[in-house]
Amino acid sequence: MYSNFYIFKYSAIMVILVAALLSTAAMLLKPAQDRNLEIEKMKSILASANIEATSDDAIDLYKKYITKEIVLNPEGKQIDLYENGEFIDGDERAFDIDLKKQLYRKKNNENYQLPLFVCKKGSETLFIIPLLGKGLWGPVWGNIALKSDFTLVEGVTFGHKSETPGLGAEIDTKEFQKQFIGKRIFNNLGEFTSIKVVKGGIDLLPQNLKIHGVDAISGGTITSNSVADMLNNNLSSYVPYFKKNR
Amino acid sequence: MSSNNMTKDPLFSLKNRKLLTEPLGKNNPITIQVLGICSALAVTAKIKPAFVMALSVIAVLAISNVIISLLRNGIPPRIRIIVQLVVIATLVILVDQILKAYVFDVSKQLSVFVGLIITNCIIMGRLEAFAMNNKPWQAFLDGIGNAIGYGWILIVVAFFRELLGSGTIYGYKVIPESFYDFGYKNNGLMILPPMALIVVGIIIWIQRSKNKELIEEN
Numbered sequence A: 001m002y003s004n005f006y007i008f009k010y011s012a013i014m015v016i017l018v019a020a021l022l023s024t025a026a027m028l029l030k031p032a033q034d035r036n037l038e039i040e041k042m043k044s045i046l047a048s049a050n051i052e053a054t055s056d057d058a059i060d061l062y063k064k065y066i067t068k069e070i071v072l073n074p075e076g077k078q079i080d081l082y083e084n085g086e087f088i089d090g091d092e093r094a095f096d097i098d099l100k101k102q103l104y105r106k107k108n109n110e111n112y113q114l115p116l117f118v119c120k121k122g123s124e125t126l127f128i129i130p131l132l133g134k135g136l137w138g139p140v141w142g143n144i145a146l147k148s149d150f151t152l153v154e155g156v157t158f159g160h161k162s163e164t165p166g167l168g169a170e171i172d173t174k175e176f177q178k179q180f181i182g183k184r185i186f187n188n189l190g191e192f193t194s195i196k197v198v199k200g201g202i203d204l205l206p207q208n209l210k211i212h213g214v215d216a217i218s219g220g221t222i223t224s225n226s227v228a229d230m231l232n233n234n235l236s237s238y239v240p241y242f243k244k245n246r
Numbered sequence B: 001m002s003s004n005n006m007t008k009d010p011l012f013s014l015k016n017r018k019l020l021t022e023p024l025g026k027n028n029p030i031t032i033q034v035l036g037i038c039s040a041l042a043v044t045a046k047i048k049p050a051f052v053m054a055l056s057v058i059a060v061l062a063i064s065n066v067i068i069s070l071l072r073n074g075i076p077p078r079i080r081i082i083v084q085l086v087v088i089a090t091l092v093i094l095v096d097q098i099l100k101a102y103v104f105d106v107s108k109q110l111s112v113f114v115g116l117i118i119t120n121c122i123i124m125g126r127l128e129a130f131a132m133n134n135k136p137w138q139a140f141l142d143g144i145g146n147a148i149g150y151g152w153i154l155i156v157v158a159f160f161r162e163l164l165g166s167g168t169i170y171g172y173k174v175i176p177e178s179f180y181d182f183g184y185k186n187n188g189l190m191i192l193p194p195m196a197l198i199v200v201g202i203i204i205w206i207q208r209s210k211n212k213e214l215i216e217e218n
Helices: A004-048 A058-065 A099-107 A168-172 A174-178 A207-212 A221-236 A239-245 B003-008 B014-024 B037-042 B047-071 B077-102 B104-110 B112-118 B121-129 B136-166 B177-181 B193-210
Strands: A066-072 A078-083 A086-089 A114-121 A124-134 A139-146 A153-160 A196-198 A213-215
Touching: A004 A058, A004 A114, A004 A124, A004 A139, A004 A153, A004 B077, A004 B104, A058 A066, A058 A114, A099 A114, A099 A124, A124 A221, A139 A221, A153 A168, A153 A174, A168 A174, A168 A221, A196 A221, A207 A213, B014 B136, B037 B112, B037 B136, B037 B193, B047 B077, B047 B112, B047 B121, B047 B136, B077 B104, B077 B112, B077 B121, B121 B136, B136 B193
Parallel strands: A196 A213
Antiparallel strands: A066 A078, A066 A114, A078 A086, A114 A124, A124 A139, A139 A153
């Protein structure tokens, strides 16, 4: 038989050993993990502008294509500008902005900052906006690239932490994301419409609204709706900037 | 079977081979013991996640079976379940961290599944039923056998769900566009969880009708 003392001793030693093992592993692996996350972010920003990058060339391609990183205030005024690797204005990179914190401040009506990336692709200038929202099981995020009229969508990427595989998780597939190319986030009257994700397909919409909608994922309605909410919530903050610079 | 006999067995004696092969068929964890159904529903909409899940479960089950088997004489019976859980959770977290640091793309594919391994009842079931009373080598074989038994069912279910539900296999389109032009449609029901149960049910049906020993009398 095992005494109570033995049981306590056994569990105490086990817990301490496991804790030491896991925290050591976490500490040692942290730098490599952070680097992967940064590369992932660069890849996702580039992918929204339809530039395919691999983990190996993402840093170089990012430097080449993303020429400006701009930080805006809610009125659409530029407060920081980081261009070709140097600060022209202010001292914060859009790349380092924690979108989650900014969205939280926005919700509480505090002053917040908006990151914006400018991509030079050939003769074209694209504006890339990072997105963040709530999915069914966890966060969803992405990037949307707009042409220089701030209306036509060049491309999008979406990612998610834990949406249901085969259903909501389909938002990170090319098939879903392809639908957004060529859609418009403003209507002809210049009003902000965002892009709706329509359950049952955009064929249900009247002709003039089809350009502002995409098909939802069957079986993934809640995740599809959260993508639409995310687009609306994030993009609407930039409307003052869009109107000023159009 | 007494453990004294086991030590004299060669590494791949008949008894040891059975540990490996029985869980594939007539003692399959999913179709016979009906364990691990929850993850069988969750990850079988596509073959790729099912495949990766099967690989991860093979690794975790084999290693945790060996660890528990090595510790088996020191574990106080009253807290054995907690000890088993700690071993599984530690392994899973370690695997997750290492994947995130060195093979980030794979870890993205796995996302939630790595965490799901902890809740897979096959793993705790094997630790409790086998590894606690058997030597490490036997425990290792039992772990591999059961994990493969689990994995092949997962992949078969995922094959039918992906083929009929999305028209693809391992992400590649196999049903030609022209079928769709003639009005063929992907079966949306296949990608929803209930169809996983029905497919598993069909596999159980086929298995029992082929192997009369498995039919319960009452």
